Amino acid sequence: AGVIGVIVGLLLAQLIALRLRRLSVAAEGISHGDFETPLRYRFRDEFGLLAHNLDRMRRQLRRSFRRIEAERDRLQLLLERLHEGVLTIDQDLVVHFANTEARRILGGRLREGDALPEPWRGFDLRAFAQRLFDDRASVTQVHVTPDDQHAYGVTGIPSQPETDWALLVVDDLTEQE
Numbered sequence: 017a018g019v020i021g022v023i024v025g026l027l028l029a030q031l032i033a034l035r036l037r038r039l040s041v042a043a044e045g046i047s048h049g050d051f052e053t054p055l056r057y058r059f060r061d062e063f064g065l066l067a068h069n070l071d072r073m074r075r076q077l078r079r080s081f082r083r084i085e086a087e088r089d090r091l092q093l094l095l096e097r098l099h100e101g102v103l104t105i106d107q108d109l110v111v112h113f114a115n116t117e118a119r120r121i122l123g124g125r126l127r128e129g130d131a132l133p134e135p136w137r138g139f140d141l142r143a144f145a146q147r148l149f150d151d152r153a154s155v156t157q158v159h160v161t162p163d164d165q166h167a168y169g170v171t172g173i174p175s176q177p178e179t180d181w182a183l184l185v186v187d188d189l190t191e192q193e
Contacts (some may be wrong), residue, residue: 035063042070047110051078101186105132107149113180121168125141136162141170148174148182159189167193 042055047114051074057067092113095102100120105111109132122135132142139160147153153174162169167190173183 020070032063039063039067039070044065045065046070046074046077049081051075051081064083068109099187101184101188103132103184103186104181105145105184106181107175109145118184118186136160137167138162139170144170144172144184145184148184150174166190 025184039055041162045053053074054072055067055071057071072091090187095113095115098115099117101121102113102115103111103118103122103126104113111126111130111132112128114122114128126133132145139158139162144156144158147156151170153172155174156172158170160170162168166188169187169189171185171187173185175182
């Protein structure tokens, strides 16, 4: 009877450990962004209830991330349609976003991960951008005329305490001037 009890106890312990490993793998998948794989639970015990709650959390996170992605896509579409050049940069002056107009004004093939260029002689855009990360930085506007045929307005919106990026808005003022 003792041997049978030990064997049954070991089998139950293995079953419990297997169910815990499955829950752990599912939670790890969710933490890495896998919101598509459903959790399967067969029993309505404590583990089944935990699996049910994890699966409900997975579905809610999937809905939330889809909403966030849709908002991001709408914002990106809006920024792409602006007549002003818009860039986001980090403290190392690496570009994280540049719309089509920003790429045109700043000279071409500017992509995410590129260093902020120096497109104009006589104006240090990188130094201007670096000042946006100072503790007491405020919104700054400058007028840049790199030559007789071009004029640009550059607005720098500083980094906020809760963000690690700053915003540059470049407006081509050539026609207006």
